[in-house]
Amino acid sequence: MNDAIPPAEHYVGLMTGTSLDAVDAALVRITGHGMHLNGSKSLPLPDGLRRRIAAVSPGTPLREILDLDHALAILYAEAVNALLEDTGIDRSAITAVGCHGQTVWHEPDSETPTSLQLGNPSLLAQQLHITVVADFRRRDIAAGGQGAPLAPAFHHAMFASKTEPRVVVNIGGMANITLLPDANPDHIGGFDTGPGNVLMDAWIDRHQAKPFDRDGSWAAGVEVDGKLLDILRTDPYFAATPPKSTGREYFSLDWLDLRLDVRQGLAPQVVQATLCELTAGTIRDAIRKYAPDCKRVLLCGGGTRNRHLCSRIAAGLPDLKVEPTDDHGAPADWVEAMGFAWLARETMAGRPANVPAVTGAEKPLILGGVYSR
Ligand SMILES: Nc1ncnc2c1ncn2[C@@H]1O[C@H](COP(=O)(O)OP(=O)(O)O)[C@@H](O)[C@H]1O
Ligand SMILES: [Mg+2]
Known part of the structure; x- marks a missing residue:
């Protein structure tokens, strides 16, 4: 090491994913030696806001989009303020959010490719008096990329090993995989494998009015329906060659109802078990196919x-160690939010952070x- 190690810096990462469950805010301290989670705060999305976001479609009135853009910025500011209060850190010490x-x-493959994230960053910066970095995906899309997944560069920085081929799987609403065959950044791979929790969440919400299947216990109670599983798996997304995102x-x-039409009369619980197996199986397949040497x-x-879900993933990969990121420097619940703190740092430092081999963009950006602020 030389004597020019930069001083420690603090960043906040803010994540609200496709699950529409909560705003996750992570306070990280970045030093020359790595990155540490110094605090975290999760604010549940209020029900009304969740429903309005879920209802957005290309036909949604512009007024509604603008109101959501505003409401989300206010909620984000609340989450960051609560995090700063909890951790006792002064806002002036935060380089950026x-x-x-x-x-x-998210439609990176349409004729006018785009991905739209709401939460007015100008208003957020004004509310917080902290610099905000936002709109990470569209620069990559403008250069022909998917704009997703963006976590792989961060996963590499956090979890790559020189001696052990690894894979990182993030299971949010969608699931994405990062391939880390070694510590060489030129070898990073990754893509969205397909649905993570989103279909399971929607199905249990419809049948039991619950936001998710706690511990997967509903799905665990019955056998999957093999025929339905086959039908679901024939969706061309799963066999498509990366880059791909969804x-x-x-x-x-x-999407599910269309396919259930062909397989009517199944008990809702059997469908839940089958959806769980769809997520587990498509993750296992991606690992087998794209990371055959993974340990x-x-x-x-x-x-x-x-x-x-985790036991179904592990059961199909008996020769691999399958474990949460917790013992590798980042609690599993906070990896994504930490990732956006890290991405903000890269932007502030003027460094590209997309991985063209992952997103398909023409160059690092x-x-x-x-x-x-
Ligand atoms: N105890 C639990 N049992 C089963 N699933 C859970 C549990 N806690 C969280 N989840 C799942 O995780 C989802 C939230 O994951 P998250 O990583 O925040 O996704 P996103 O990035 O899409 O918001 C929930 O919607 C739910 O499906
Ligand atoms: Mg979430």
Whole structure:
């Protein structure tokens, strides 16, 4: 090491994913030696706001989009303020907030490719008196990329090993995989494997009015329906060659209902078990196909708490270690938010952070816009 190690810096990462469960805010301290989680705060999305976000479609009135953009910025500010209060750190000590924003539409493959995240970053910077970095995805999309997944560069910085081929799987609403065959950044791979929790959440919400299947215990109670599983798995997304990314505008209850039409009369619980196996199986397949030498699978995201799902992933990979990221420097629930703190740091330092081999963009790019304090 030389004597020019930069001083420690603090960043906040803000994540609201496709699950629409909560705003996750992570305070991280970045030093020359790595990154540490110094505090975290999760604010549940109020029910009304959740429903309005879930209802956004291309036909939603502009007024509603603008109101959501505003409401989310206010909620984000609340989450950051609560985090600062909890941790006792002064806002002047935060270099920047990396705000993912709330995705309401992700369509990187359309004729006019785009991905829209709401949560007005100008208003957020004004509310917080802290610099905000936001709109990470669209620069990559403008250069022909998917704009997703963006976590792989961060997963590499946090979890890559020189001696052990690893895979990181983030199971949020969607599931994405990062391939880390070694510590060489030129070898990073990754893509969205498909649905993570989103279909299971929607199905249990419809049948039991619960936001998710706690521990996967409903799914665990019955056998899967093999025929339905086959039907679901024939969706061309699963066999498509990466780069690829997806969202709830594709894998939705409408998607499921269409396929259930061909397989009527199944008990709701059997469908839940089958959806769980769909997520587990598509993750296992991605690992087998794209990381045949992998030795360790690190799991993160809310799906890590679905015990049945995790055991189904592990059961199909008996020769691999399958474990949460917790013992590797980042609690599984906070990896994504930490990632957006890290991405903000890269942008502030003027460094590109997309991985063209992952997103398909034509070149490495500095991501996002900077909204000064
Ligand atoms: N105890 C639990 N049992 C089963 N699933 C859980 C549990 N806790 C969280 N989850 C799942 O994790 C999801 C939230 O994960 P998260 O990583 O925040 O996703 P996103 O990034 O899409 O918001 C919930 O919607 C739920 O499906
Ligand atoms: Mg979430």
